[in-house]
Amino acid sequence: MTKSKGSAGPITKEQREDLVAASLILAQHGVLDAFGHVSMRHPADANRYMLSRNLAPELVTSADIVEYDLDSEPVDANAPRGFLERYIHGEIYKARPDVHAVIHTHSPSVVPFGVTRTIMQPIYHMSGFLGRGVPVYDIAKESGRQTDILVREPGHGRDLARVLADKPMALMRGHGNVVVAQDIRVATYRAIYTEMNARLQLQAMMCGGPIEFLSKEEALLTEATLEGQIHRPWELWKAKVKIR
Ligand code: MN
Numbered sequence: 538m539t540k541s542k543g544s545a546g547p548i549t550k551e552q553r554e555d556l557v558a559a560s561l562i563l564a565q566h567g568v569l570d571a572f573g574h575v576s577m578r579h580p581a582d583a584n585r586y587m588l589s590r591n592l593a594p595e596l597v598t599s600a601d602i603v604e605y606d607l608d609s610e611p612v613d614a615n616a617p618r619g620f621l622e623r624y625i626h627g628e629i630y631k632a633r634p635d636v637h638a639v640i641h642t643h644s645p646s647v648v649p650f651g652v653t654r655t656i657m658q659p660i661y662h663m664s665g666f667l668g669r670g671v672p673v674y675d676i677a678k679e680s681g682r683q684t685d686i687l688v689r690e691p692g693h694g695r696d697l698a699r700v701l702a703d704k705p706m707a708l709m710r711g712h713g714n715v716v717v718a719q720d721i722r723v724a725t726y727r728a729i730y731t732e733m734n735a736r737l738q739l740q741a742m743m744c745g746g747p748i749e750f751l752s753k754e755e756a757l758l759t760e761a762t763l764e765g766q767i768h769r770p771w772e773l774w775k776a777k778v779k780i781r
Contacts, residue, residue, distance in 0.1 A: 544604055544612050545582030552580055553599050554780050556587055559725045560594035561778035563640065566729050569594040573642040573713070576626040577721050579604065586630055586639075590617040598781040607631050608691065621689045625715055628694030629701065636717040638724035641688075643713035646735035651708035657734065658750040660741060663763065664734035666705045666727055668756020674700040675710040686712050706731055722771045723764055 548556075556577045563569040571593040579585035586605050589597045603619060604612040609627035611619060626639045650657040651673055659667040676684055679696035688694055688709075697715065701707040705727055706716045716731060718724035741748045751759065 545579045545585045548577075548580055548587065552577065553587075553602060555721050555775075556602060557589075557597050557599055557780050558775045558778055559638075559640070559721050560589065560597040561780065562725055562774040563642065563728055564593075564595040565774075565778060566732070568642050568644045568728050568732050570643070571595075573640070573644075574620050574622070574626075575721070575724075576623075576639045578630055578637040583630075583634070585612065586626055588620065588623060588626055591620050609694075622687055624691050624694030625688045625697060626694075628691060628698045629715070629717060632695070632698035633701075633703075633717065635719060638718050638721040640716040640724050640728045641713065642716070642728055642732075644728065644732045644735070646732050646739065647708060647714050648712075649739065650735060651710045651712065651714070655742070657708065657731075657738060658748075659756045659759075660734050660737045660748070660750060662751065662755075662759035664730045665751060665756040665759030665763065667731070667734060668751060668753050668760070670704050671706060671708060672700050672702065672704055673708045673710055674715075676712075677710075722767050725774070726763075726767055726770060 559575045573594060574588060576586050576588040579587055584607050587602050588605060589601045590603050592601055603616045606612060607627045607630050609623045622641060625641045629636060629639050657667060657671045659665050674697045676686055676693060688697055706714055708714050716724055716728040718727055
């Protein structure tokens with residue numbers, strides 16, 4: 538196979554499988570449906586990232602992975618059509634050298650927290666990472682105009698990355714969220730448990746009375762413990778999807 542011009546080269550079979558698996562796993566958990574996407578920074582070149590072509594996450598196969606530069610232009614000029622919102626990925630990779638995986642979702646239970654004054658906070662140990670803070674990106678406020686809500690311009694992506702700052706997750710008003718991590722497994726974990734936390738927090742609110750969220754210290758301690766256990770959910774989740 539001829540290497541396309543300027544490509545950083547192939548990624549390993551396991552890395553490619555993990556990227557495909559993440560889309561399938563998130564679809565299986567109802568975090569992604571026909572929309573949303575998962576990317577991975579290229580393991581051999583920090584200035585590139587890998588993202589599927591414009592396709593529903595559940596249909597993604599290894600053959601659908603496209604290499605992009607950080608301006609979100611495909612490295613291969615003949616690459617299939619990409620996602621309108623791919624700037625979410627490129628601009629976050631530019632702003633966050635520590636981030637090696639980005640997930641954009643319309644995770645249904647998180648949406649209320651992007652449109653109300655209710656702050657999403659860690660309800661249990663599984664979502665301790667939320668204790669680092671949950672910013673809300675408002676495209677109208679950041680861009681100063683009315684849009685179709687999609688992060689379809691590099692400038693929108695830069696605004697989103699600035700609002701995300703050093704956090705693991707940002708809500709997107711009237712849209713969904715973006716989740717980042719040091720690798721694809723932790724990012725997938727965080728996207729799933731952000732959805733779970735949102736559901737549980739809404740249920741706790743229905744119980745009434747003040748909610749005893751995890752303290753900041755508890756949140757950080759649980760985050761460290763859980764991320765050391767990431768192999769366990771990952772093995773389970775990966776075994777339950779059919780990677781092609
Ligand atoms: Mn979207």
